[in-house]
Amino acid sequence: MTTGTVFFALLLYAATLLGVAGLAWRIRDYARTPAPLKIPTTPAPTTTGGVVLRMMREVFLFESLFKANLWIWLFGWMFHVSLALVLARHLRYFTEPVWFWVGWVQPFGMYGGLAMVVGLAGLWARRFLVERIRYISTPSDHLMLVLLLGIGISGLSMKFLDHTDIVSLKAFALGLILFDWQPLPAHPVLYVHLFLVALLIGIFPYSKLLHAPGLFFSPGRNQSDNPRERRHLADWAAKLEKAKL
Amino acid sequence: MAAAPITAPPIKPYPVIPILEAGAMAGTKSFPANAQIQEALGFPGELVEDWHDKAIDKMGELLGKYRSLKVYLDACVHCGACTDKCHYFLGTGDPKNMPVARQDLLRKVYRRHFTWSGKLFPKLVGAEDLTKDVLDDWYSYFNQCSECRRCSVFCPYGIDTAEITMAAREIMDSIGLGTKYTNEIIGKVHKVGNNLGLPGPALEDTLSSLEEDLKEETGLDIRIPLNEKGAEVLLITPSADFFAEPHVYSLMGYAKVFHAAGIPWTLSTYASEAANFGMFIGNYGQMQKIATRVREAVLDLGAKRLVVGECGHAWRAAYSFWNTLIGPFDFLDPNYPVPQHICELTYDLIQRGAIAFDKSANDKYVVTFHDSCNVARGSRMGGMPGGQFEIPRAIVRAVANKFVEMYPDSIREKTFCCGGGGGILTDDLMEVRVKGALPRMEALQAVVDSDGVNFMATICAICKAQFSKVLPYYKFNMSMVGGVHQLVGNAIRLGPK
Ligand code: HEM
Numbered sequence: 242m243t244t245g246t247v248f249f250a251l252l253l254y255a256a257t258l259l260g261v262a263g264l265a266w267r268i269r270d271y272a273r274t275p276a277p278l279k280i281p282t283t284p285a286p287t288t289t290g291g292v293v294l295r296m297m298r299e300v301f302l303f304e305s306l307f308k309a310n311l312w313i314w315l316f317g318w319m320f321h322v323s324l325a326l327v328l329a330r331h332l333r334y335f336t337e338p339v340w341f342w343v344g345w346v347q348p349f350g351m352y353g354g355l356a357m358v359v360g361l362a363g364l365w366a367r368r369f370l371v372e373r374i375r376y377i378s379t380p381s382d383h384l385m386l387v388l389l390l391g392i393g394i395s396g397l398s399m400k401f402l403d404h405t406d407i408v409s410l411k412a413f414a415l416g417l418i419l420f421d422w423q424p425l426p427a428h429p430v431l432y433v434h435l436f437l438v439a440l441l442i443g444i445f446p447y448s449k450l451l452h453a454p455g456l457f458f459s460p461g462r463n464q465s466d467n468p469r470e471r472r473h474l475a476d477w478a479a480k481l482e483k484a485k486l
Numbered sequence: 487m488a489a490a491p492i493t494a495p496p497i498k499p500y501p502v503i504p505i506l507e508a509g510a511m512a513g514t515k516s517f518p519a520n521a522q523i524q525e526a527l528g529f530p531g532e533l534v535e536d537w538h539d540k541a542i543d544k545m546g547e548l549l550g551k552y553r554s555l556k557v558y559l560d561a562c563v564h565c566g567a568c569t570d571k572c573h574y575f576l577g578t579g580d581p582k583n584m585p586v587a588r589q590d591l592l593r594k595v596y597r598r599h600f601t602w603s604g605k606l607f608p609k610l611v612g613a614e615d616l617t618k619d620v621l622d623d624w625y626s627y628f629n630q631c632s633e634c635r636r637c638s639v640f641c642p643y644g645i646d647t648a649e650i651t652m653a654a655r656e657i658m659d660s661i662g663l664g665t666k667y668t669n670e671i672i673g674k675v676h677k678v679g680n681n682l683g684l685p686g687p688a689l690e691d692t693l694s695s696l697e698e699d700l701k702e703e704t705g706l707d708i709r710i711p712l713n714e715k716g717a718e719v720l721l722i723t724p725s726a727d728f729f730a731e732p733h734v735y736s737l738m739g740y741a742k743v744f745h746a747a748g749i750p751w752t753l754s755t756y757a758s759e760a761a762n763f764g765m766f767i768g769n770y771g772q773m774q775k776i777a778t779r780v781r782e783a784v785l786d787l788g789a790k791r792l793v794v795g796e797c798g799h800a801w802r803a804a805y806s807f808w809n810t811l812i813g814p815f816d817f818l819d820p821n822y823p824v825p826q827h828i829c830e831l832t833y834d835l836i837q838r839g840a841i842a843f844d845k846s847a848n849d850k851y852v853v854t855f856h857d858s859c860n861v862a863r864g865s866r867m868g869g870m871p872g873g874q875f876e877i878p879r880a881i882v883r884a885v886a887n888k889f890v891e892m893y894p895d896s897i898r899e900k901t902f903c904c905g906g907g908g909g910i911l912t913d914d915l916m917e918v919r920v921k922g923a924l925p926r927m928e929a930l931q932a933v934v935d936s937d938g939v940n941f942m943a944t945i946c947a948i949c950k951a952q953f954s955k956v957l958p959y960y961k962f963n964m965s966m967v968g969g970v971h972q973l974v975g976n977a978i979r980l981g982p983k
């Protein structure tokens with residue numbers, strides 16, 4: 242077992258723990274915080290089914306963003322769809338035998354990697370070129386894009402320039418899942434790639450990446466528009482009411 | 487402040503995103519409330535000694551009470567989609583009037599005190615301590631947001647700056663920093679029953695003189711009843727309807743509708759106000775206390791239906807919040823929605839053929855319709871999403887021959903606030919009001935030029951007051967604005983059918 246293997250195995254475990262535990266804590270916190278008033282941005286669906294549809298349009302199509310700004314939508318949507326494809330493609334390292342649909346997305350995943358980098362580059366360019374967005378950008382906004390670009394570019398360069406030993410890598414990945422460690426190929430670009438990925442997973446719940454779970458908890462989007470038909474009362478508001486009676 | 491004359495920004499043929507002018511509006515501040523006003527609402531009379539800790543504590547309390555606040559402070563990715571959506575930014579160019587930048591004033595303190603990243607790496611994530619300068623910015627810019635929710639339409643996560651503004655105002659109130667305009671008015675409602683502080687006898691006088699006007703105009707005994715027990719409908723309307731122009735014309739319009747349809751109705755002195763400024767300061771308790779007068783009045787008068795007059799935020803409060811705050815309304819007639827908007831009532835009568843119109847009475851007008859922000863994005867009318875857009879338009883079309891829409895990005899859910907909502911409708915913020923009206927004025931100018939529009943109908947007391955004041959700055963006639971029920975009143979057929 243090389244130092245590299247041990248280091249990355251421990252790093253990835255730690256990052257996953259930090260990421261998953263943090264995410265669970267945030268989600269639990271969101272779920273437990275009451276929404277005392279009906280505040281969907283109207284016009285809003287009047288039924289739960291309608292809300293599910295609205296949410297799906299936001300998650301898969303970025304509907305509101307589309308209405309707001311075509312450039313952000315274009316680069317943002319391109320980046321996210323590509324990211325989803327790339328993640329799906331990566332499942333081949335974690336499944337044995339490889340699930341049939343993971344096999345299908347392989348070629349798309351490859352273009353996805355390229356499109357992801359283009360999308361990220363577009364988003365990053367906006368942070369320099371558009372005065373308003375330059376004004377609101379913090380260092381972490383830039384670094385988040387750099388991090389994802391770093392992941393994308395190191396990944397692509399292993400695909401197109403400097404191949405690594407995929408077979409051993411898969412053994413390493415499966416080994417992590419089964420707690421039966423296998424050696425990680427000693428490959429500098431792979432080291433960079435994995436390090437950045439660990440960083441991304443680790444900071445997920447402590448950064449603006451909370452937008453992903455946040456969307457599902459946004460009262461402006463997840464509430465149905467039926468305040469006249471159904472009385473909506475949060476616990477603390479109900480207690481207030483009781484205390485007054 | 488020095489009385490430099492306020493000039494309106496130039497109207498451009500199409501909206502242009504302004505170049506940033508940092509700090510342009512930093513010095514424009516709503517007059518602070520004095521100790522007497524503050525203490526009447528249970529707030530500290532002046533900035534408390536330990537304001538920093540108190541403010542952070544209050545923020546923590548609100549984070550536990552409002553999921554909106556917590557999720558919205560976490561979720562923003564600084565994508566920038568909202569940056570050019572606020573009328574105050576478009577009118578002033580001040581970057582802190584961009585919705586996300588306005589939120590960031592609160593967010594940076596949230597990050598510093600409530601997130602690990604902000605505690606460990608403040609510079610990296612844009613976290614900052616709550617200094618006196620930051621507090622000054624809060625006071626300036628959270629009192630330059632009309633809580634119109636336009637930004638929330640465009641944000642990919644529905645982040646609603648209005649929620650952030652409300653939280654910020656609640657925090658500021660709790661440490662002694664309220665605004666004179668809003669908090670004084672809330673005090674008046676608690677004391678007298680309406681925002682104007684119009685006592686019962688004065689209200690009675692005003693209404694009977696309006697009845698005389700109606701008699702003169704129509705030759706009929708059209709009543710505007712007050713405190714009449716057993717009337718079927720209790721109408722709750724903004725108090726501006728009782729005396730301000732053009733608001734009174736809508737009140738007379740409602741009276742004509744009730745008269746023509748033969749529906750017994752009444753106003754109440756005790757609850758002579760539809761507006762609920764408790765919403766503007768994000769204060770649940772104040773909002774509930776104001777609304778409670780309505781519940782008490784309807785029970786006391788024994789009315790069977792609750793109808794709300796033309797007012798935007800009042801309709802949001804009534805439609806979206808009353809059931810929560812002062813419901814349930816199981817003692818009212820279940821055949822009608824509770825509460826019901828006056829436009830829903832009129833529309834329903836039109837559908838049933840219970841009232842009829844002589845449209846030519848409005849032929850002097852080419853009408854356009856300004857969607858009021860709170861109606862458009864915080865409420866509904868009728869059974870279908872979007873009824874709040876269709877129903878008022880259907881009424882206008884039923885009572886006037888010439889109707890023109892303003893450009894699509896300025897109406898319906900994308901409507902621009904008049905510039906005076908959310909507690910901004912005060913003379914000390916005149917500059918904010920004039921500049922914030924720019925996007926609406928540009929849209930209006932376009933239809934004035936293309937179609938000769940000379941009447942902008944709306945269903946909000948604040949819109950009416952704001953436009954009456956601001957239209958002249960843009961070289962329009964102030965009487966171009968009026969209520970939908972003003973048009974209804976012009977055209978409705980009265981007398982024996
Ligand atoms: C439910 C899943 C998700 C949804 C609906 C979603 C949606 C969005 C939207 C609408 C934007 C704004 C547009 C843009 O700038 O791209 C955005 C930004 C962003 N998203 Fe996501 N996202 C999701 C998951 C993720 C994940 C898993 C990651 C990364 C691991 C991610 C990373 C980012 C980043 C870094 C930005 C900011 C881009 C910038 O700086 O301009 N998102 N997301």
Ligand code: SF4
Nearest residue numbers: 572631632634635637
């Ligand atoms: S709620 Fe309206 S006024 Fe406030 S920031 Fe958003 S768009 Fe501007």
Ligand code: SF4
Nearest residue numbers: 562563565566568641
């Ligand atoms: S649109 Fe939403 S996520 Fe994007 S910057 Fe504005 S508030 Fe933040």
